[in-house]
Amino acid sequence: MNRCFIKIINLLLVLGIIFGYNMTLESRAKENEIAKLQAELESSNNQLEKYDEVLKASDNTEGVDGNVESEYKDGVYEGTAKGYGGDITVEITIKGGVMKDLKILSASNEDGAYLAMASAIVKDILKNQSAEVDTVSGATYSSTGIKNAAGKALEKARDN
Amino acid sequence: MNKLTPQKKRKINACVRGGIQLLFFAFMPSAFTTAFAGVKYIFTQVGKSETIEFNSFVKILAVLLVYTIVFGRFFCGYACAFGSLGDAIRAIYIKACGKLKKKPFTIDEKIRKVLAYTKYAVLVIILIVSFKGMNSKLKGTSAWDVFSMLRAGNTKIGEYVVGSVALLSIVIGMAVCERFFCRFLCPMGAVFSFMPVFPPFSLRRKRSECINGCSGCKRVCPSDIELSDTTSIDISGECFQCGKCVDVCPKQNIGRTLLPQSFELCFTIVRAVLLAAVLVWAGL
Numbered sequence: 001m002n003r004c005f006i007k008i009i010n011l012l013l014v015l016g017i018i019f020g021y022n023m024t025l026e027s028r029a030k031e032n033e034i035a036k037l038q039a040e041l042e043s044s045n046n047q048l049e050k051y052d053e054v055l056k057a058s059d060n061t062e063g064v065d066g067n068v069e070s071e072y073k074d075g076v077y078e079g080t081a082k083g084y085g086g087d088i089t090v091e092i093t094i095k096g097g098v099m100k101d102l103k104i105l106s107a108s109n110e111d112g113a114y115l116a117m118a119s120a121i122v123k124d125i126l127k128n129q130s131a132e133v134d135t136v137s138g139a140t141y142s143s144t145g146i147k148n149a150a151g152k153a154l155e156k157a158r159d160n
Numbered sequence: 161m162n163k164l165t166p167q168k169k170r171k172i173n174a175c176v177r178g179g180i181q182l183l184f185f186a187f188m189p190s191a192f193t194t195a196f197a198g199v200k201y202i203f204t205q206v207g208k209s210e211t212i213e214f215n216s217f218v219k220i221l222a223v224l225l226v227y228t229i230v231f232g233r234f235f236c237g238y239a240c241a242f243g244s245l246g247d248a249i250r251a252i253y254i255k256a257c258g259k260l261k262k263k264p265f266t267i268d269e270k271i272r273k274v275l276a277y278t279k280y281a282v283l284v285i286i287l288i289v290s291f292k293g294m295n296s297k298l299k300g301t302s303a304w305d306v307f308s309m310l311r312a313g314n315t316k317i318g319e320y321v322v323g324s325v326a327l328l329s330i331v332i333g334m335a336v337c338e339r340f341f342c343r344f345l346c347p348m349g350a351v352f353s354f355m356p357v358f359p360p361f362s363l364r365r366k367r368s369e370c371i372n373g374c375s376g377c378k379r380v381c382p383s384d385i386e387l388s389d390t391t392s393i394d395i396s397g398e399c400f401q402c403g404k405c406v407d408v409c410p411k412q413n414i415g416r417t418l419l420p421q422s423f424e425l426c427f428t429i430v431r432a433v434l435l436a437a438v439l440v441w442a443g444l
Binding site for chain 1: 190194197200201202204206209210211212215216217219220293295296299308309312313314354355356357359393394395397442443444
């Protein structure tokens, strides 16, 4: 009798702690975001003033050349590497020297939940424009597979 | 159904259980590691002071915990790939002992009772490691990892010496004691055992009708459980729902208050289908 109630109370306590923890972190994150945005707003206002001054000072309206020499050649490339239970094949699309897309073509021997977790690495790779990113903890094998496959595909894009 | 002899009934139940275990082993072999990855994930996030997202690991953990609260540890008894591995190894060992006319090795009950607490130590150690963010440093030390890799057909386990040795010792343990890993070492089992269980679906007995001195149910139980009386809502967190006690009771005195005993087999199949359905729904 007693044990059952203790278990129920414990369970509710743990759930409460987890929800409370998440809520505290979320409210803290929001506060930080607000502070950050305010700081950004201020600094960009300052910058705008500076730009205005520069514009006034010079009538020079020379366009900025934004074309940076990229090491990747445009095209679609595939790469394969070992994941958890087999090969993972990914496909990257390079456009204008920038990796625009990274698709997982096949990962038949990976477990669904792990692959879902590991797929978080795709965003990181695209953001960094490189396969040299941290693996997803908890889904190390699958995310390492995606990372290595993307690395191989990028190598092809470089060599081409 | 009623015309069947107890022996036949026991055989049918064993076959159904084996079949369900085989199906889960073939199609959902990673459920136990996924659920436990959810536990580790929660502690890793807390260690990093980051929010706990409701990701695929946590979802499967939540689904399994809710299922366990309703139906007890049916997952452990019928669906966990590692538990099924243990049952298979134990069955082979018993058969081999029979052929060789040797008495199977057993661990003393008192020692078993003490060993059952080891799993909480295992759980605490893993949680501390997760909290400190040292999981990646211990890569290759988990017996589960090695087992999952072998099962997935990946035989490159050379780097995982510690994990391989651990797996081998666990396999030996599984042979000499029924449900060795589940009872003594499983950290997920430790988490499950903390769950309250909905009593009307659990196995209990009418103690007043028990034969004096008979402890058939306790002797056949892989967890040495002394079943509660039907009036008690205190359900042991160690029960794997294997149902062996139901078949062995000479007075058919063990059952679930919400179900007549003749529905036991149907209930098993319903629970298995339901478990598979919720796991698929959760994205396994």
